[in-house]
Amino acid sequence: MANLVQDVMTRNPKVVRASTTVKDAACIMRDSKIGDVIVVDDANKVCGIVTDRDLVVKSVASGSDPSKTSIESVCSKDVTALKPTQTTDDAVKMMRDKAIRRLPVLDAGKLVGIVSLGDLAKKIDSGSCLGQISAAPANN
Numbered sequence: 001m002a003n004l005v006q007d008v009m010t011r012n013p014k015v016v017r018a019s020t021t022v023k024d025a026a027c028i029m030r031d032s033k034i035g036d037v038i039v040v041d042d043a044n045k046v047c048g049i050v051t052d053r054d055l056v057v058k059s060v061a062s063g064s065d066p067s068k069t070s071i072e073s074v075c076s077k078d079v080t081a082l083k084p085t086q087t088t089d090d091a092v093k094m095m096r097d098k099a100i101r102r103l104p105v106l107d108a109g110k111l112v113g114i115v116s117l118g119d120l121a122k123k124i125d126s127g128s129c130l131g132q133i134s135a136a137p138a139n140n
Helices: 022-032 052-060 088-098 117-124 129-135
Strands: 015-017 036-040 046-051 102-107 110-116
Touching (some): 015 022, 022 036, 022 052, 036 110, 110 117
């Protein structure tokens, strides 16, 4: 029987509004020990995703003031999402085809989770190098 996304996803991912500053999003990531947040609009609809790498490359390295730059200006807006009842094979295929590492999980348009490459590695191939690294405790 195939593994379902709902069995490997992280539930209740951190979200920020599009107007949130880069600095505030970075603080949420730091305090939560995570590398991404989902971006939502005023109606709580997913409109983007931003990673710690996005904050560095698209904001800090370009000279933007993190306390004045909005997440909307640095997030990825072309968001590919999954349903919780899709299989982990579906998730792997989407990630491979689109060269992405994280997928929001939506149920009837509502954000219910996020699945990462590491989540899939831990579940599907726990003996692999990536699976072992993903299962190790955070070192930050």
